[in-house]
Amino acid sequence: ETGVTQTPRHLVMGMTNKKSLKCEQHLGHNAMYWYKQSAKKPLELMFVYNFKEQTENNSVPSRFSPECPNSSHLFLHLHTLQPEDSALYLCASSQDWRAASTDTQYFGPGTRLTVL
Amino acid sequence: GESVGLHLPTLSVQEGDNSIINCAYSNSASDYFIWYKQESGKGPQFIIDIRSNMDKRQGQRVTVLLNKTVKHLSLQIAATQPGDSAVYFCAEKRPGTYKYIFGTGTRLKVLA
Numbered sequence: 240e241t242g243v244t245q246t247p248r249h250l251v252m253g254m255t256n257k258k259s260l261k262c263e264q265h266l267g268h269n270a271m272y273w274y275k276q277s278a279k280k281p282l283e284l285m286f287v288y289n290f291k292e293q294t295e296n297n298s299v300p301s302r303f304s305p306e307c308p309n310s311s312h313l314f315l316h317l318h319t320l321q322p323e324d325s326a327l328y329l330c331a332s333s334q335d336w337r338a339a340s341t342d343t344q345y346f347g348p349g350t351r352l353t354v355l
Numbered sequence: 356g357e358s359v360g361l362h363l364p365t366l367s368v369q370e371g372d373n374s375i376i377n378c379a380y381s382n383s384a385s386d387y388f389i390w391y392k393q394e395s396g397k398g399p400q401f402i403i404d405i406r407s408n409m410d411k412r413q414g415q416r417v418t419v420l421l422n423k424t425v426k427h428l429s430l431q432i433a434a435t436q437p438g439d440s441a442v443y444f445c446a447e448k449r450p451g452t453y454k455y456i457f458g459t460g461t462r463l464k465v466l467a
Contacts, residue, residue, distance in 0.1 A: 243398075270453065281444075281457040282399075294453070329398050336453035341387050341406060344455065346398035 242266040243347035245330050251353045252320065260315040260350045262330030269335045271313040272344065273305060276327040288313065289336060320354045327351050367464040374432040376461050378445035383426060385447040385456075390419060390430045393460070394441045402430070402443075432463075440465045 242265045252258050264271065273285040287295035288307040302324075304316040313330055331344040368374045380388070386407040391399035405412045405419045405428075412419050418431040428445050444460035 245398075272453075279459065281459050282455075284454060287453055289453070333453070340448070340450045341404065342448075342453065343389060343401060343404060345401060346391075348396075348398045351396075 243330060243332055243345055245347040245350050247350060248348060249351045251355065252317070253355050254320060257316070257318040259317065260328055262313040262347055264311055264332035266332055266345060268332040269310050270333045271307060271310070272331040273313065273315050274329040274331060276329055276349070282329070322354050325352055325354045365462045365464065367466055368435050369466050370435060370437060372435055374435045374439070374463060376430045376443050376463065378428040378458055380426050380428060380447045382447065382449060383423070384449050386450050387448045388421065388428050389446045390443060391446065392441045392443055435465050437465050437467065439463060
């Protein structure tokens with residue numbers, strides 16, 4: 240158990256749908272992350288929040304919209320996605336990347352997204 | 356460019372043997388490294404980490420070795436078990452940043 244949960248675990252959506260992915264961490268961390276994992280590619284960082292403030296938007300298309308209402312919850316709102324957006328979306332959390340160089344990221348189980 | 360790479364995409368080992376998974380990193384300024392294990396259908400799981408001021412760290416059945424001279428990281432798994440079958444990837448981080456550079460992974464297959 241990593242203490243990071245994600246829902247739903249699987250999601251199939253059409254290109255005109257709007258859906259949201261949810262992440263919750265029970266580790267008392269202050270930083271949360273969204274990653275995209277595609278087959279045979281390294282993890283791609285999408286968004287970073289530290290103490291609820293967004294510190295990274297890694298050139299992610301606007302059809303992905305993050306929301307971080309507090310340090311324990313992170314959402315990824317999806318709309319008008321493309322089939323190439325199909326991937327495993329992973330949430331991670333860490334204590335505070337500004338406080339220590341050894342700031343370990345812990346991952347959730349991911350949401351397997353399929354865009355038709 | 357900067358990268359973290361794995362030498363072998365697939366490693367098959369006999370149950371009970373020791374496994375060694377290798378990783379090369381390119382940025383000598385990186386000071387923190389992590390090995391993750393990812394089983395099918397699951398998220399990456401933290402296995403072990405090491406700081407750049409160390410060259411070896413041991414956990415339960417796992418050992419990480421760091422050779423800064425050649426910028427090489429390895430994960431050793433003792434007495435490999437079927438439950439060790441997964442993709443393993445390393446990650447490096449430089450000081451003052453939250454950005455990890457992840458490798459693509461090595462698939463470990465444990466043969467009965």
